Amino acid sequence: MKFNVNQQDLQQALNYCQGVIEKRSTLPILSNILMNAEKSSLTLTATDLDLIFIHKIQNVEVAEEGKTTTTSSTMYDIVRKLSPGKKINLTLTDTSKLHLESEKSIFNLNCMSASEFPLTNENFDENQFLIKSKQLLKLLNKCKFSVSNDETRHYLSGIYFHQTEVDDKNYLTSVATDSHRMSISKVRLEQQISFDPIILPKKTVFQLCALLDNYDGDVKVSNIKSKIKFELNNSVLISKLIDGKFPNYIQVIPKNNKKKLEIDLKLFLNSVDRVASVSLDKKDGVKFNLSKDTLNLSVNNTNSGDGKETLNVKFDHQLEISFNSRYLIDVASQLDGEKIELFLNDMGSPALIKDPGDFDSIFVVMPMKG
Numbered sequence: 001m002k003f004n005v006n007q008q009d010l011q012q013a014l015n016y017c018q019g020v021i022e023k024r025s026t027l028p029i030l031s032n033i034l035m036n037a038e039k040s041s042l043t044l045t046a047t048d049l050d051l052i053f054i055h056k057i058q059n060v061e062v063a064e065e066g067k068t069t070t071t072s073s074t075m076y077d078i079v080r081k082l083s084p085g086k087k088i089n090l091t092l093t094d095t096s097k098l099h100l101e102s103e104k105s106i107f108n109l110n111c112m113s114a115s116e117f118p119l120t121n122e123n124f125d126e127n128q129f130l131i132k133s134k135q136l137l138k139l140l141n142k143c144k145f146s147v148s149n150d151e152t153r154h155y156l157s158g159i160y161f162h163q164t165e166v167d168d169k170n171y172l173t174s175v176a177t178d179s180h181r182m183s184i185s186k187v188r189l190e191q192q193i194s195f196d197p198i199i200l201p202k203k204t205v206f207q208l209c210a211l212l213d214n215y216d217g218d219v220k221v222s223n224i225k226s227k228i229k230f231e232l233n234n235s236v237l238i239s240k241l242i243d244g245k246f247p248n249y250i251q252v253i254p255k256n257n258k259k260k261l262e263i264d265l266k267l268f269l270n271s272v273d274r275v276a277s278v279s280l281d282k283k284d285g286v287k288f289n290l291s292k293d294t295l296n297l298s299v300n301n302t303n304s305g306d307g308k309e310t311l312n313v314k315f316d317h318q319l320e321i322s323f324n325s326r327y328l329i330d331v332a333s334q335l336d337g338e339k340i341e342l343f344l345n346d347m348g349s350p351a352l353i354k355d356p357g358d359f360d361s362i363f364v365v366m367p368m369k370g
Contacts, residue, residue, distance in 0.1 A: 001066025001092035017046035032069035139174035142185035148178035155244030162197035199242035257343035262314040276325035285322030285368035
């Protein structure tokens with residue numbers, strides 16, 4: 001195997017691989033990436049057995065075709081420190097050494113045989129549909145912060161995707177909840193698709209977000225019973241799905257929240273963030289003391305002190321209610337409009353948060369006691 005490749009192309013591909021490979025793997029081969037040079041391309045594959053990432057770099061000068069595996073973290077660390085945009089020459093000198101050369105730098109990296117690398121070969125041709133990358137990224141970004149970290153309830157540690165129908169229009173809807181807050185978002189589909197409800201694991205969500213951030217185009221989605229495949233231009237992501245039943249989220253959406261609070265989004269976000277600064281772990285509630293067109297925000301921490309701020313808002317009632325400041329900041333950071341709307345009921349009931357800039361996304365946040 002002998003080829004040369006552009007430094008930036010290889011760094012970007014290795015960067016994506018880092019998100020897939022586990023830092024501490026019991027199987028040494030899983031710390032490696034599979035490199036396959038053939039024709040005029042280099043294909044890199046990384047896996048943790050639950051997630052497979054495949055990326056093809058085009059326009060590679062391949063002198064000798066071949067494949068091998070080498071430690072991903074070492075390779076990435078070297079490549080990112082080389083001069084940007086320069087050529088990197090790679091040669092497999094014998095089966096256990098990969099010779100890397102760029103400008104005046106020379107490295108010989110240990111390899112393991114490509115035959116040891118675990119590859120799957122399922123047929124994903126049955127259920128397929130196309131979705132715009134920006135639409136898929138929206139569904140992920142609006143929900144990813146609400147995914148649960150509680151491993152005992154594994155069915156909540158991912159985003160629930162399913163097809164919904166509203167007024168004869170088809171939507172792909174995403175939902176996530178950690179039982180303290182919930183995010184729901186949907187995008188319009190041009191037609192009904194063949195797609196069974198799935199729960200996409202958290203790690204896959206973040207890996208997919210990283211890929212979509214740098215991609216503008218169609219994503220081909222295909223799923224079989226326990227796995228899903230996302231195909232972008234030069235990248236493929238195949239993921240196992242979470243086996244479990246997602247709870248009935250519709251019944252959690254508040255129906256009787258008539259007290260509408262409307263605030264300028266940036267003002268709200270900055271104020272909550274400032275006042276919460278006195279709370280070291282953000283677990284102290286930010287207290288809302290609401291009266292007509294006035295919101296008094298306050299945080300009191302026994303160790304570090306207290307903070308207060310007053311905002312002009314649109315509100316026509318009297319109410320005191322407390323929220324986890326981190327939950328409010330997470331939601332507000334994902335809104336598209338210039339305002340944020342909170343629909344409230346009483347101090348013990350969840351708040352329904354809407355975005356005037358995106359009618360297809362809603363958020364529910366539970367209040368804090370006391």
